[in-house]
Amino acid sequence: xxxxxxxxxxxxxxxxxxxxxxxxxxxxxxxxxxxxxxxxxxxxxxxxxxxxxxxxxxxxxxxxxxxxxxxxxxxxxxxxxxxxxxxxxxxxxxxxxxxxxxxxxxxxxxxxxxxxxxxxxxxxxxxxxxxxxxxxxxxxxxxxxxxxxxxxxxxxxxxxxxxxxxxxxxxxxxxxxxxxxxxxxxxxxxxxxxxxxxxxxxxxxxxxxxxxxxxx
Numbered sequence: 001x002x003x004x005x006x007x008x009x010x011x012x013x014x015x016x017x018x019x020x021x022x023x024x025x026x027x028x029x030x031x032x033x034x035x036x037x038x039x040x041x042x043x044x045x046x047x048x049x050x051x052x053x054x055x056x057x058x059x060x061x062x063x064x065x066x067x068x069x070x071x072x073x074x075x076x077x078x079x080x081x082x083x084x085x086x087x088x089x090x091x092x093x094x095x096x097x098x099x100x101x102x103x104x105x106x107x108x109x110x111x112x113x114x115x116x117x118x119x120x121x122x123x124x125x126x127x128x129x130x131x132x133x134x135x136x137x138x139x140x141x142x143x144x145x146x147x148x149x150x151x152x153x154x155x156x157x158x159x160x161x162x163x164x165x166x167x168x169x170x171x172x173x174x175x176x177x178x179x180x181x182x183x184x185x186x187x188x189x190x191x192x193x194x195x196x197x198x199x200x201x202x203x204x205x206x207x208x209x210x211x212x213x214x215x216x
Contacts, residue, residue: 006042006120014047014120016135016177044121052125052159068186070144071214073170078145079206079213082167087155090147091115091132094169098145104171105138114169122157124164129191130156133170135180142172142179148200148209165201166191 008026012019023040025031032046080097084090095114099107113134117123124130145168152163168187172180191197196212203209 004044006044006047008040008042010120011042011047014117015051016174048121048157049159051121068183073142073144073183074146074210074213076206076210078143079209080145080147081206082147082149083151084149084153085151087118087153087164088115090149090153090164090167091118091169094132094145094147094167097147098143098169098171101143101145101171103139103141103143105140106136109136109138110134110171124156124158125188126158126160126162127192127194127197128152128162128165129168129188129197130164130166131168131170131184131187133172133180133184135172135174135176137174139171139173142170142176142183144168144170144183146209146213148203166197 006014008019008022011031012022015022022031026033026040026042031042032050033040033042035041078097078101080094082090082093084093091114092111095111096107098104099110104110113136114132117134118132122130123132147167147169149165149167152165153167154163156164158164168191170180170183170187172183190213199212200209203212
């Protein structure tokens, strides 16, 4: 039971915001929460749903989405075909690929923080998609890698029981909060397209997958 209940500190770490921000959201009723005596507590499942709902609703902002250009944050060499059966192994492989980007200065830190975040709460958003993401002071600019899993990764905690086959990993600088959220929203919206997801899973080389992703 304790694993399902989060503190303000844990929620703040997961959302990459200050504890004060989480406290203010709780006070205003903007985030699902409850009080035990004078202490705020949060259900893990409620926070996960809240985050996914915000990603989906945020994607309705056309002006914001237009500012996200996948070609500026992704290249064909950061699209990999993954043949791992477990979430951890898939994340480690994709983090190693993302670490080859010049914007990422410390490979081990990226891997560690990606795994920590996933332990705290699943980044699976449904439809066979997961978007593991972190902001780090050692990252100089937002960058992403894409993992296309030829075998479903079944140990992600998904909200719809669909195994994950598409991994979109994002690393951003710590001061890129707005652009970071905007990018998450944009990708969440773009990947709602079932035809795009199917085409990515059927693709056989990174160049073809890249062309699919940069199409408007």
